[in-house]
Amino acid sequence: MMPRHVFIVVTHLLGVGHFARMAALGRALAQAGTRVTLVSGGRVNATIETGGLALVQLPAVHCRNGDFSRLLDDSGEVMRPETLAERTRLLLEAYEQAEPDCVITELYPFGRRALAGEFEALLARIAARRPRPLLLCSIRDVLNPPAKPGRAESVLNRLAAYDGVLVHGDDTLPLDRSWPVTPDLARQIHYAGYLRDATRDAAEAVPETARSGILVSGGGSDAGLALAEAALSAAMLLNDEPWHILVSHAIAAERLAAMQASAPAHVTVEPARRDFPALLARCRVSVSQAGYNTMLDLAAAGPRAVLVPFAAGQEREQTLRAEAIAARGLARIVRETELTGETLANAIRSLGAEAAPDWSGIRLDGAERAVATIRGLALSHEANEAAWAGLDALLEAMAEAGDRVDLWLRDDDVVAVTPALERFLAQLARHAIPAGLAAIPARLEPGLAERFAAEPLAHHLLVHGHRHQNHAPAGQRAAEFGAHREAGVIAAELADSLSLLRDAFGARALPVFVPPWNRIDEGVARRLPALGYAGLSTFAERREAGDPPGFVQANCHWDPIDWKGTRGLKSPAKLIAELAALIATERAKPAEARRPIGLLTHHLVHDGWMEAFLERLFTRLANAPAIRFRTAEAVFAP
CATH class of the missing domain: 3.40.50.2000 (Glycogen Phosphorylase B;)
Structure with a gap:
């Protein structure tokens, strides 16, 4: 499906290239049957064709001599704060009047930092709307490389609010020639071809x-x-x-x-x-x-x-x-x-x-390719928003019926106090969600125990293997505690791991074993109670092994990471549907037969898009009367 109404925001500061490119994109979208509002913040230029588009002109801004930090008005004077405020007001007014289902910001957040105030005000409006419009960033084939340390990371963090990045280019000049393309950014890039106005x-x-x-x-x-x-x-x-x-x-x-x-x-x-x-x-x-x-x-x-x-x-x-x-x-x-x-x-x-040179190697079909790319992204976005609406409806129906399902959260591979861990703990704190944190005992770094000693939320530490080291023979699936190792060595490592965790974290350490890669030999699992363990957590269905009284197995059933593909966020629509199905299945059971649904995360590999998705999910779940997050201690209580 095509978006019903696309809202494009562009400000050209030197030449007219940015405006010309967005006008060409707007006309291509209009020819495909979409209403287009083009908001221009640069100086009026009569050489660019804007027929068929709803053009909104903000108080014009420009710059001279490549100084993009010094914004000038039409008279050549430094733009006053009240004029910038008026630009923001008119931009938001145009957005509210258009009610678009797709917004495209040209260059921002890769550039136009001097105009961040108006762009951020727009992004806040977009985030608050339900259903949220598809949000895309549009950039040309080449960017000015980041001039300061940390700038690329800052841009990446801001892009987490976006659903994709349209690059109007191809392998003639890949984006990584001019900008650091990390794996998480690469997952969001859509090369849409060189965009030229055929007229x-x-x-x-x-x-x-x-x-x-x-x-x-x-x-x-x-x-x-x-x-x-x-x-x-x-x-x-x-x-x-x-x-x-x-x-x-x-x-x-x-x-x-x-x-x-x-x-x-x-x-x-x-x-x-x-x-x-x-x-x-x-x-x-x-x-x-x-x-x-x-x-x-x-x-x-x-x-x-x-x-x-x-x-x-x-x-x-x-x-x-x-x-x-x-x-x-x-x-x-x-x-x-x-x-x-x-x-x-x-x-x-x-x-x-x-x-005469042969220019035919540079394809000029970017208008058609960009429209097709936007159509595909809009279709995925619609599916995502429909999935969120379906989850909301389920939670509301459960609340009205007085039903409740328990969830618990397990996060794997804790070894050190890192920025990624701090961001994750802050996210959990915002929603008062306790977690079972699977720590690798033989790789614990200084400072981790002190960090959790001061943690007010009821997080608990679980035993995540010994060193998280693969001992499987070549050609077999990775495992640290498989049948291929000597029983005495395994027993010694299991005992040592539990001791290390208790020494480091005291009462926060639980005698619960989380095997690396969620794989454990059945014979090893049966020996866990004798080695002092009271619980086991893997992934998917529970073992039916006749464990002794007091030994609890509580698995995780939902993992948002595409481990076998991009190693980023899976399809949000599929993830939300999977979670809704798990909740509905548990709800259908008699109350006494219900068990907590386990959510699995890996904070060390979360990118901005993963964090944004989890934020949206946690906001819903933590505020839903039909959902209760249990502590790991409660989940593994006999």
Whole structure:
């Protein structure tokens, strides 16, 4: 299914590339039958087609010289706080009026940090709406690499609120060339192809023999002024064919007039034109920066090309893209630091004897692919929201009937006080959920015992093997306590493990064994009571082994991690449905036959998306009258 109404938020600060790309995406969505609201926070630009879209213009902001931290208003003054507040008000007002079921933020949170206030206000509104809209981030093929330590991690944490990241590119230039792509980020990335507005194509293909002249374009901001001036100088050196120099509308009229007055007869200087793609298709050589949309225009038109990537400040985006294009033999590069009339003229001369480049390796079907990607993500999101609604309905029905089912939580692989453990414990504290924490006795690190000595919540420590070491023969499933080991060695490790845990945690340590990988030989399991253990916890169904009185087996039945696939969060819709089925099955039993349902987590491998999912789940369960979380001590009581 397609979203009913897509709400796109974009602010272009220098050129118009960001706005042009989102306008193209909006038109593609509109052509697929979706209503689209496009909110623009940058300066108005008449060269971008927005027909068929509901355009909302915020008080415009821009910047100069690549200084994205210094926001300027239309008059060129530093934007005042009250104007930023008005932008936020208008953005939220537009969101409430649109009532979208899909929101796309362009670049944020990877960029636009200076506008974080308005984006965060929008994200808060999205999180509060039921059902929550699908939330996507849209980025181009190349990002500016994080300039400060911790910035990539900060972005990753904020992305946990999102349902996916649309990358408008492909393997021509993978995202990891410019941004750290961790496994958890990789699971959220959807390469949607290069997104180009098909309406920008030339009216007809121009054969190579009919091409002539040199076309210079400096982008949509005044950052291209140096390129235009260097082109004028180069034109003095190459006067055997016509030159056409297009300058940004952001360049002052007086400066444009001065350039026009100094241009020789074979050079035309004028403001950027909407028919730029048609001009590009007819030229012999293109001289331009290396912005996203410019590259796609080049790929569509196919001229010889000289690229002068914008590189002011800490900008690396265009340089990385230009290098990738040049590596394919499609263009020459002139660095901004080396830009003069002479270097530009030399680069153009070097193209003279070469065959026309073949740009066909860069696919331009990103509009269709992006629409298909959004359609698929919307379908998954709808299934997720329906599953949440189903769980809510079950819990409400149980509460009305006075039914209650017990749950307990087990978290494995505790060895040290880590940021991941602290985040998990803080999450449990927010919802007053006690846990049985399976700790690895022979690998406990200093400080862990002290951490739990001061813990107010009723967490208990369980024995998670000895060293969590695989002793299974090659080719067999991993196990630490399988039948392949000597019985005396196993008995000694089991006894030592329980002693280590009790010494470290005192009364918080329970004589409950949690075998690594949830695997234990039946013969080993039968010896546990004699070694001082009062309980066993694995996964799925209970053993029926005739254990002695007082020995309790309480397993886990639900695990949100896709261990055999992505090692990230499983399908939320399936997870929620599985949990609802477990609750319904237990509810159907006589009260005296019900046993606690075990939820299994592994805090060390939780990424932001896992934490966000668990937060949403714990909020429901902890506040549901039909659910009671039991302590591990209560679960394993004889």
